[in-house]
Amino acid sequence: MLKILMILLLTGCGSFPATQGPFLDPEIREYYYEFIDEANARGHIIEPIPGIISVDRNLPVDAEGICDAVGLTNALDDALMYKITVRPYDAFAGYEFQDDVHKMVVIHELGHCLLGISHTEESCQIMNPATDYFGPECMPYDWDKLYTDMLGERK
C-alpha cells in the first residue's frame, strides 16, 4: 500500500501538499465535505492532511469500511497520510435506507481517521462498530442528533 501511495506522490504533480485535502472518490465526496462542516460547526479544527478516500468491493467480509493510517509509526496522531476505504454504494442495495447506510459507513471511518474517535457501545450511534445502526430501530436517521452525539453540540 505504501508503494502505491509513493507512486501517487511521485507522479501526482504535487497532488498531496500538506495544505490540500485528500483525493476523494466522487461517490463519497459530498460526505467528506459535510463531515468537515459539521465538525467545524462543533468546534473541531480539522487540519487537512494528505490522504485517499476510495471505494473498494474487496474489503474483508467483516468490515464495511476501513481507516488506515500510513506513517512512520502507523499511529493516527503521527499519520503522514490516511486511507479510507468503504464498500461501494451498490453493496448496500438490500437496505431500505441505502443512502443513509452507505453514508454512515463513510462518516464512521472519517471519525476514526480525521478525529481519532474510538468506538462506542451505545446503540444507534455512528461510532458503534456493530451494524446495529443498519437496523430499523435506528431508522430513519436523525443526522443532526447523530452528529451531536459524535462531535458535540453546535457552537
Ligand SMILES: [Zn+2]
Ligand atoms: Zn470503526
